[in-house]
Amino acid sequence: MSAFPDRARVVIVGLGGIVGASVAHHLIERGWDDIVGIDKSGIPTDIGSTAHASDFCYATSHDYLSTWTTLYSIDFFEKLGHYARVGGLEVARVGDDARMNELKRKVASGKAFGTRASMISPAEVKEKFPLIEQDQIQGALWDPDAGLVIPRSQTVAGKLVDRAETSGKLRAFSNCPATSLVIEGGRIRGVVTPRGTIMADLVVVCAGLWGRLIAEMAGEDLPVFPVDHPLTFFGPYNEFENTGKEIGRPLLRDQGNSAYLRDTGDPKTTEGGQIEWGYYYESDPRLCHPRDILEKEFARLSPSQRDLELEDVLSPLERAIELTPILGELGYNESHSFNGLLQTTTDGGPSIGESQKVRGLWYAVAIWVKDAPGMARLVADWITDGRTAIDHASIDYSRFNPYALEAKFIEERCVETASKIYNPPVHPREPFGGGRNIRRSPFYQREVELGGHFMELGGWERAHGYAANEPLLEKYASQIPVREHEWDNRHFWRVSNAEHLEMTADCGLINLSHFHLTDITGPDHVELLEWLSAAKIGGDGNIGKGIYTHFLDDEGNVRADFTLFRLADRIRLINGADAGPRDLHYMRRVAQDRGLDVTVTDVTEKYVTIGIWGPNARVNLQKVVEDPAALEKENFPFAAIRPIRIAGKDVTAFRISYVGEQGWELHMAYEDGLAVWDALRSTGVIAVGVETYANSRRLEKSLRLQNADLRTDYNLLEADLARPKVKEADFRGKAKHLEHRARDHQPAMLCTLILTDNLDSNGIARYPVGILPVQDPETGETLVDELGRRSWTSSIVFGPTIGKNIALAYLPWSHCQEGRRLQVEYMGETFPAEVAGVGYKPLYDPENLKPRS
Numbered sequence: 001m002s003a004f005p006d007r008a009r010v011v012i013v014g015l016g017g018i019v020g021a022s023v024a025h026h027l028i029e030r031g032w033d034d035i036v037g038i039d040k041s042g043i044p045t046d047i048g049s050t051a052h053a054s055d056f057c058y059a060t061s062h063d064y065l066s067t068w069t070t071l072y073s074i075d076f077f078e079k080l081g082h083y084a085r086v087g088g089l090e091v092a093r094v095g096d097d098a099r100m101n102e103l104k105r106k107v108a109s110g111k112a113f114g115t116r117a118s119m120i121s122p123a124e125v126k127e128k129f130p131l132i133e134q135d136q137i138q139g140a141l142w143d144p145d146a147g148l149v150i151p152r153s154q155t156v157a158g159k160l161v162d163r164a165e166t167s168g169k170l171r172a173f174s175n176c177p178a179t180s181l182v183i184e185g186g187r188i189r190g191v192v193t194p195r196g197t198i199m200a201d202l203v204v205v206c207a208g209l210w211g212r213l214i215a216e217m218a219g220e221d222l223p224v225f226p227v228d229h230p231l232t233f234f235g236p237y238n239e240f241e242n243t244g245k246e247i248g249r250p251l252l253r254d255q256g257n258s259a260y261l262r263d264t265g266d267p268k269t270t271e272g273g274q275i276e277w278g279y280y281y282e283s284d285p286r287l288c289h290p291r292d293i294l295e296k297e298f299a300r301l302s303p304s305q306r307d308l309e310l311e312d313v314l315s316p317l318e319r320a321i322e323l324t325p326i327l328g329e330l331g332y333n334e335s336h337s338f339n340g341l342l343q344t345t346t347d348g349g350p351s352i353g354e355s356q357k358v359r360g361l362w363y364a365v366a367i368w369v370k371d372a373p374g375m376a377r378l379v380a381d382w383i384t385d386g387r388t389a390i391d392h393a394s395i396d397y398s399r400f401n402p403y404a405l406e407a408k409f410i411e412e413r414c415v416e417t418a419s420k421i422y423n424p425p426v427h428p429r430e431p432f433g434g435g436r437n438i439r440r441s442p443f444y445q446r447e448v449e450l451g452g453h454f455m456e457l458g459g460w461e462r463a464h465g466y467a468a469n470e471p472l473l474e475k476y477a478s479q480i481p482v483r484e485h486e487w488d489n490r491h492f493w494r495v496s497n498a499e500h501l502e503m504t505a506d507c508g509l510i511n512l513s514h515f516h517l518t519d520i521t522g523p524d525h526v527e528l529l530e531w532l533s534a535a536k537i538g539g540d541g542n543i544g545k546g547i548y549t550h551f552l553d554d555e556g557n558v559r560a561d562f563t564l565f566r567l568a569d570r571i572r573l574i575n576g577a578d579a580g581p582r583d584l585h586y587m588r589r590v591a592q593d594r595g596l597d598v599t600v601t602d603v604t605e606k607y608v609t610i611g612i613w614g615p616n617a618r619v620n621l622q623k624v625v626e627d628p629a630a631l632e633k634e635n636f637p638f639a640a641i642r643p644i645r646i647a648g649k650d651v652t653a654f655r656i657s658y659v660g661e662q663g664w665e666l667h668m669a670y671e672d673g674l675a676v677w678d679a680l681r682s683t684g685v686i687a688v689g690v691e692t693y694a695n696s697r698r699l700e701k702s703l704r705l706q707n708a709d710l711r712t713d714y715n716l717l718e719a720d721l722a723r724p725k726v727k728e729a730d731f732r733g734k735a736k737h738l739e740h741r742a743r744d745h746q747p748a749m750l751c752t753l754i755l756t757d758n759l760d761s762n763g764i765a766r767y768p769v770g771i772l773p774v775q776d777p778e779t780g781e782t783l784v785d786e787l788g789r790r791s792w793t794s795s796i797v798f799g800p801t802i803g804k805n806i807a808l809a810y811l812p813w814s815h816c817q818e819g820r821r822l823q824v825e826y827m828g829e830t831f832p833a834e835v836a837g838v839g840y841k842p843l844y845d846p847e848n849l850k851p852r853s
């Protein structure tokens with residue numbers, strides 16, 4: 001063993017798990033050396049979740065990033081000779097139509113993201129998996145590429161570490177916990193261990209179940225929580241003895257019963273042939289704070305394998321025996337069964353990326369085995385290049401607002417996500433029930449009185465529509481279909497579409513208090529934003545203007561989309577609630593890296609915003625402002641910002657529109673908000689729910705949303721957001737952007753699609769939600785562009801003014817023709833679609849005359 005080092009380029013905390021080992025491997029692959037890995041246990045770990053994981057790899061999911069990371073991992077494990085591609089089943093029991101529909105949706109997501117999952121009949125299931133009672137099921141998803149890491153991910157972790165050590169680029173130290181971090185001037189300097197302090201430029205925390213304890217050393221928290229997960233064993237099961245098969249049968253998921261099953265294969269190649277049956281406590285998840293995880297010497301099996309009472313799982317086990325009677329025939333191996341700890345998280349995603357507080361401290365926590373090599377590849381690329389092969393917004397630790405890193409919130413949300421690991425299916429629009437009412441606008445009580453239908457974003461309670469507007473349903477009945485399919489209608493309120501139409505005919509107020517607001521001040525604030533933004537920011541002519549622009553990454557791809565106010569002494573960035581926190585941390589880091597003297601401050605809770613839009617926006621606003629003439633078209637040009645006064649309060653009015661109508665965003669101090677709301681409502685203008693703003697009118701206007709339609713997977717020209725001219729000043733991504741402009745066409749374009757017919761095979765009109773693969777009707781295959789990127793609906797909604805389902809999707813250049821016929825797949829059925837516009841193409845008011853009226 002090498003001498004204990006006192007310095008390294010990188011220290012990995014938690015090297016012994018599959019995540020730590022994979023990070024070491026990928027950093028080395030990206031050219032890093034002088035890496036030290038430490039682990040509080042053995043290497044490979046004998047106490048972490050890698051030591052007991054079931055090692056499933058199912059790639060098919062509704063999340064593109066996790067499909068990508070799992071497919072990458074499968075390939076990685078297979079190349080190492082450690083993957084059994086036995087295939088995986090997910091069954092729907094007779095009577096469980098919700099599960100059956102979910103499986104069909106999953107197959108569609110698989111087609112969108114590139115898996116080979118398909119639906120198969122009960123007879124086909126029986127053929128693949130003879131242990132099943134065929135009459136218990138109505139169908140199944142079959143993924144031929146699902147499988148298991150063999151013999152265990154723990155073995156792979158050991159092998160990766162051995163290889164890395166052999167390369168001379170990694171030194172590994174087991175039984176060496178991190179006891180504190182050395183942090184100076186907001187930067188990581190090293191890790192303290194009982195064996196000595198290792199100074200380092202970078203520290204990557206891969207400590208899995210104990211990750212929160214390491215984050216605490218940096219004064220921050222991770223939104224993750226270990227949760228019990230019963231793993232039970234039945235045997236002996238020696239059907240595959242001497243067959244040479246590591247694993248004999250496909251994997252079986254029975255999510256309707258919150259359970260799964262697998263065999264452990266040939267006893268000669270494993271620990272003895274058994275069947276593993278696993279379960280998730282979904283009605284009563286049992287969290288275990290990392291502080292309460294036992295030390296090794298006190299644990300019966302290991303700290304992450306906690307004792308299990310069979311009675312706790314008896315009733316789901318009985319249901320499992322109905323499906324797979326063999327479980328009742330084999331003996332229960334009590335001594336080998338346990339509650340394995342796995343990580344659950346507040347939003348289902350891991351915590352990856354640089355610390356919010358300490359530069360050079362990175363987290364890679366809450367990663368399942370199936371994603372570990374893929375996530376490690378992203379981490380290594382991110383650390384090395386500042387970007388990753390696919391957009392990483394959904395895993396970035398910077399995505400969390402401060403309230404989302406508080407203990408109570410973490411616990412509430414983790415309980416909720418733990419209760420939804422398998423069942424019931426999660427609707428794409430499903431709001432969280434826990435961790436609510438964190439942020440309420442000053443008009444919240446008024447909205448409650450109006451019968452607001454609330455969902456949450458960025459901690460804000462947002463009304464998507466108001467019961468008080470239901471009388472409008474009669475007025476617009478012919479334009480607002482009743483959604484007969486429960487799934488299409490879930491978490492949707494028909495009144496929202498009536499509000500949409502009323503705003504179009506007259507005027508409406510929209511509560512936009514959820515905007516994430518960041519003030520950038522200091523001598524270099526313009527220089528920072530000039531460097532980051534594609535639009536020109538500097539120059540006195542821009543003072544008093546609102547500017548819509550983007551941050552690009554070094555590849556010229558879109559990483560942020562927002563408006564900003566160029567004020568005399570500051571820039572205020574107005575951002576989506578979802579995207580804002582990441583952009584705030586990004587600006588701070590870039591300013592620091594470039595040595596700029598700026599202060600970046602989150603002012604989200606200090607100000608609120610109301611939108612007033614519609615053909616009568618001006619006349620209504622003129623009724624309550626102190627100087628009505630100032631609102632006249634000639635006095636208040638489009639995109640201008642002007643101070644106005646309403647109800648004796650100072651308001652910053654911004655003439656802009658995300659809903660394609662005449663009107664303003666009105667920004668004011670939080671404490672002035674209620675008076676302004678009441679004054680505006682006194683004119684008789686209705687409150688319009690945020691559904692119109694965020695979804696229905698947005699898509700009628702072909703407007704793009706960051707983290708849905710805009711991602712770093714596509715460039716600014718593909719998103720059709722490039723300006724006519726490129727600004728003089730240099731900016732991040734400019735060189736690549738110029739290269740993109742020089743092409744005669746882009747590999748793909750973000751297009752507007754309409755569903756030309758939405759009747760399903762039962763004659764029911766459908767209003768699809770979620771991810772739908774976009775296919776060529778000739779072949780039935782999902783479209784793929786020349787860079788291998790697949791086409792799916794990044795947004796989809798019914799537009800009541802247009803009377804059709806409208807979607808946005810990136811299409812390969814070969815299919816970018818207006819009128820081109822396509823199809824989309826939803827719940828096992830295909831619907832004809834058509835390209836309504838290549839690139840940015842509003843279907844409502846295509847000339848954009850209304851906002852400028």
Ligand SMILES: NCCCC(=O)O
Pocket residue numbers: 053054055056057058229253260278
């Ligand atoms: N803990 C076992 C994982 C099972 C699954 O991936 O469904």
